[in-house]
Amino acid sequence: MAVKKQVSLRSRLVRTVGERFVSDGSAERHVYSYDMTENEPKSPAFVVMPATVEEIQQLLKIANETKTPLVPMVAGQNVGGLTIPQVDGAVVVDLKRMNRVLEVDEEGMYAVLEPGVTFGHLRAYLDRHHPTLRYTYPLAPPYTSVMTNALLQGLNDLSTVHGAMADFINAIEVVLPTGELTKIGSCILGEHNWFGHHPLPDLLSLFLGWQGMTGIVTRIAVQLWPKLPCVSHAALLTFGERPSVALLKHIARANLVEDGECMSFSLLKMLMGIGPPVRQLEGEPDYGTLLTLSGHSETEVAEKYKAIENLVAKSKQQDPRQLLVPWQAIAKLVGEDAHSWVDFPSDVFKILCEYDGLTWVGTYIHPRHWSDALEQGRRIVTKYGFELMAFLKAMKGMHFGEFKFIIRFDKGVPRVITKVRKCNEELLDMALSLGALPYKTPVWAARKVLVRADPNWVKLVRRIHDTLDPNHILNPGRWGL
């Protein structure tokens, strides 16, 4: 960026958000150029931290006048390179100062949030002010933005019943790439009315999965859920991809669990303190699934547990080693930590913090291909010599499934990064060949999707993007566009 232009832009940014909240220092430009994944870094020209909707609108105005790209981000623990600028001269818009829980509607069971509200803060707020309600929490550190995970269609601990997190959104307020502020959903008829977005022409989807290319969402209403009085947990230890998946499908379709978080057994060994690299041993289960059962009474929960026992008993006809273990037994085995693992937002994520690199290929997939994907993924990960860290979840009552293979790696070793990239690429090619859709999609993966996708879908995506953001101001280059 030419020096004169940069100075002029800086002074306009300072006038908008204040000197304290604009930086073009080396430190900020470096720290905002990376995320935890293997995606290539790129430095922004500036980082700014607005605190109001009006400031965001003014930033968009400046950006359109000066053709300056803006990259929104929130909590700082980004993945998939989603907040790494793809072009030179970008301004990262860090939204963490906008962190208020604006409203909780007990009767309509929703919360209206600003971008910077994290899962941890929402949990604390609800526990303090609305103890009968809960939100849903992902298997992530507590300080992830609720809004970004919802807009990026991530998953959580109610996804087994209710689906991806985008399905939990009632309504939004958004600053469009051209600077106008608009509302989507029932809130178009006034405040304190954020109960949903049907039946209307569905404009919400224009902002879901677009990775910040179509607007900066400034308020979001997300659904809350009654906190049922009785909750119990169990661990399901299973062998083999096909029997494991078959059993998970039965349990999910029977609507017996609130959540079923299935992971490679090696992840459980990491939780128990086994150091890297964690390898699978002969005779160990392949998967461990954390089952969450809830109900209005102990009897209801106990009956659900019995029904799961019956399903496991049937599964034993295929493989007698499948095992259902009450959580109390797990706690006796591994100690009191077991209780903190199931208290979401959980400290389980710590097992993924061994190195400074963490990445995954995560997809939503047709149930019929679920076990094929796991079998093939296992072969690919094993071939590259990484620890086996698969996660899978039955989604929306088993209307679809989720799987991902996580790799934790040391960013200080260039050959490891090269290997990670190759492994991820192979995993994605395999997933796409099975019709799976990647989520939180890095640019390199999006390009692969575009090549395979229906060309008319791609055209429509481009047309919508051009219409909403004629100057390609917001997060240009994402989705390979």
Next chain:
Amino acid sequence: MPTPSVLDEWLHRCIRCSNCKFIFRDYRPACPSGEAFGFESYFASGRIWLARGLLSGALKWDDSLLTPIFACTTCGNCQEQCLAPHKRHIVEMIEDLRGLAAKHVGLLAAHKALLDNVKKTHNPYGEPHHARGLAKEHSLPESAETVYFVGCTANYRERAIRDATISVLKKAEVDFTVVDEYCCGSPLLRIGQPDAAKALAAHNLKKFDDVGAKRIVTSCAGCFRALRMDYPRLGLNARVEVVHAAQLVDELLRNGVLEAKTTTKGVVTYHDPCHLGRHMEVYEPPRRVLQALQVQLEEMPRTRANAWCCGAGGGAKSAFPEWSQQVAEQRVAEAVDTGADLLVSTCPFCKRALNDGRGKARRGLRVLDLLEFVDQLT
């Protein structure tokens, strides 16, 4: 920077999960620096990523890096909240990064002045060196098994703490003396100057030897940490026991050597100094002392390992006075919210910061060091 540096060992461990930013399962802020400055570069994870960039060559040294690197109180709350393998080394990593910054870019002007003062006058305030002037003033012996290591802040700024400590030691008939002490080195270590600190440490240890000391008592949490934890890390093993005055008084009260003669009405709250609490895990002795004094203790929400910093440490008060004051004000506000009319701490530097944090309004809250309070009631 010592060799090998903790940076070499732990550089590639942080994915920026953000756990360092907030108190685990409580969700209140943990990082005074990140909370005030906001940018990711002002949290522990950001500083680790800066170190990674600088050591790998992806980031070049320049002046603009100094503020994010030094605007940190090194309070160590990030370490308490972090769940990753490097958690016990974050403050050390930041101190080593500061050492590199000083080498490549230079120190901030305020820290340079501090270093120059220590070199010239053996204390960071640039005050004329006391030597053993106190010994004559208080008729202390030439040698004794217990040495009271006064510390620069108690000696040159918060003298009431020094005087109260001497008074309490005398009441308890402790056989003690003082030595020709230099700065303990803590302020220099916190800004990444281990070599300069090592020279101070060598002087102090020799003085302890000269008087036949077997036990050192400190008023200052920073001195306590330096003598007990940092000197061995610098390769200098003190052949003496190091205790904080709060620990000694706790022992004296429990043994009946010291007795509370009166008590006071009103509510007291206690601020854990970072260097005594999180860094050295001394949480209970000061509380036991307050209990023995039979006062009503009301804890602040962020206490013990989660205590909010007073804002003074890590060179913050000298280099970033306005921000440091803000942090202190936040702590004072938290103390006021407990209903306390007295805020007690166990570090002269904390007392100074918290007194400043009372602001112009003074908020009706008194701030005392524990030893001052003990001296009043025994």
